[in-house]
Amino acid sequence: MARQGSMFLRFRQFDAYAKTLDDFRVKTTTGAAVTVISALIILYLVLSELIAYRTPLWQPELVVDKGRKEKMNIQFNVTFPKMPCHMLSIDIMDDSGEHTTGYTHDVYKVRLDPMGIKIESEKAKKLGDDTKGAELALKKQDENECGSCYGAKPLSENGCCNTCDELRQAYAGMGWGMGDLDKFDQCVRENWREKIDTQSNEGCNIYGQLQVNKVRGNFHFAPGQSFQNANMHLHNLQSYLRGSDDGHRYDMSHEIHYLKFGPDPSSSSAVGNDKMINPAASAAVTNPLAGTRKMTDKSSTVFQYFLKIVSTELLPLNGSPIYTNQYSVTQNERQLVEHAGGLPGVFFVMDISPMLIIYREKRRSFASFLTGVCAIIGGIFTVAGLFDRVVYRAERALKKKRDLGKTL
Numbered sequence: 001m002a003r004q005g006s007m008f009l010r011f012r013q014f015d016a017y018a019k020t021l022d023d024f025r026v027k028t029t030t031g032a033a034v035t036v037i038s039a040l041i042i043l044y045l046v047l048s049e050l051i052a053y054r055t056p057l058w059q060p061e062l063v064v065d066k067g068r069k070e071k072m073n074i075q076f077n078v079t080f081p082k083m084p085c086h087m088l089s090i091d092i093m094d095d096s097g098e099h100t101t102g103y104t105h106d107v108y109k110v111r112l113d114p115m116g117i118k119i120e121s122e123k124a125k126k127l128g129d130d131t132k133g134a135e136l137a138l139k140k141q142d143e144n145e146c147g148s149c150y151g152a153k154p155l156s157e158n159g160c161c162n163t164c165d166e167l168r169q170a171y172a173g174m175g176w177g178m179g180d181l182d183k184f185d186q187c188v189r190e191n192w193r194e195k196i197d198t199q200s201n202e203g204c205n206i207y208g209q210l211q212v213n214k215v216r217g218n219f220h221f222a223p224g225q226s227f228q229n230a231n232m233h234l235h236n237l238q239s240y241l242r243g244s245d246d247g248h249r250y251d252m253s254h255e256i257h258y259l260k261f262g263p264d265p266s267s268s269s270a271v272g273n274d275k276m277i278n279p280a281a282s283a284a285v286t287n288p289l290a291g292t293r294k295m296t297d298k299s300s301t302v303f304q305y306f307l308k309i310v311s312t313e314l315l316p317l318n319g320s321p322i323y324t325n326q327y328s329v330t331q332n333e334r335q336l337v338e339h340a341g342g343l344p345g346v347f348f349v350m351d352i353s354p355m356l357i358i359y360r361e362k363r364r365s366f367a368s369f370l371t372g373v374c375a376i377i378g379g380i381f382t383v384a385g386l387f388d389r390v391v392y393r394a395e396r397a398l399k400k401k402r403d404l405g406k407t408l
Contacts, residue, residue, distance in 0.1 A: 094217025200244030222345030
């Protein structure tokens with residue numbers, strides 16, 4: 001037993017926290033105040049550490065993009081306050097040689113009055129055309145009647161131009177301008193002249209999505225019917241430059257509500273289930289053109305947005321990976337020189353980056369959380385102890401001087 005007691009006595013020599021007797025401890029009001037303040041600070045910092053531990057972080061990683069031959073989805077919403085819907089056209093061109101004029105799939109239009117209030121909304125069968133008028137024309141026409149294309153090559157399979165829209169497409173395919181619409185029976189039957197005059201003071205909100213090749217190219221909103229002629233991309237600008245009969249002038253003033261490339265990471269459809277992804281993922285994918293507003297009173301103004309698109313992959317802790325894109329933009333605005341050529345409009349020139357940014361969602365380990373908590377408690381108590389010791393010694397020194405009659 002004596003040997004065992006000697007062993008414990010030796011083991012006590014390793015005690016780094018030697019205790020003092022309670023009789024030698026002095027408790028002061030200042031020490032109590034420091035203790036309470038230290039406890040509050042520790043509680044605040046520990047709660048902050050707990051919140052940081054529970055909040056996942058998105059860490060970026062840059063690699064080479066190996067999937068550049070795929071299609072890219074573009075979501076857009078743009079308002080043109082001084083352009084009627086029937087006069088706008090969306091065209092897509094890229095370096096692979098694929099040109100799409102008058103893109104209409106998944107594109108919607110909303111007619112707006114001069115105050116910007118919604119008049120009518122419909123899917124753009126052909127952007128700007130009123131399909132109700134075409135249906136009325138067909139009803140008034142005999143079922144077996146084949147409308148004349150007036151010398152143009154028909155684009156429909158039946159070889160006829162039964163509506164004003166089909167006639168306009170046939171003329172655009174030949175590179176011809178239609179001029180006075182009253183010369184064509186189909187357009188007279190559908191009241192196109194009256195329709196154009198009625199909508200001359202309207203604006204147009206266009207929204208929807210495009211499917212483009214993931215290569216360098218551009219898509220643009222431009223006035224007039226677009227067509228290809230001798231490998232050249234042309235637009236019929238006669239009505240646009242002439243203006244309306246009441247003196248109203250058109251221009252390409254616009255407001256971009258949003259422009260996104262790829263799925264929206266904040267939507268449940270992008271995640272693939274009903275659970276929405278952490279809002280931090282949305283912050284990783286920026287939308288720099290949202291809210292951009294450009295105004296002009298010149299019909300010959302060209303607005304250009306040069307976009308640098310970077311592929312982005314989001315890897316959440318729970319759920320499937322999300323593939324989207326983010327971009328930076330440089331803006332330019334210029335006036336076309338008369339008789340020097342050029343096309344007024346809003347152009348989005350896309351340049352695809354060869355790099356891929358991967359955002360990985362990570363959470364701090366529990367060991368890291370414990371380390372932080374211990375560091376907070378130990379650090380605060382150490383600093384508080386030093387502060388209390390300094391204050392206590394200062395109080396003792398001042399008291400001794402007062403006792404000796406040597407007040408400062």
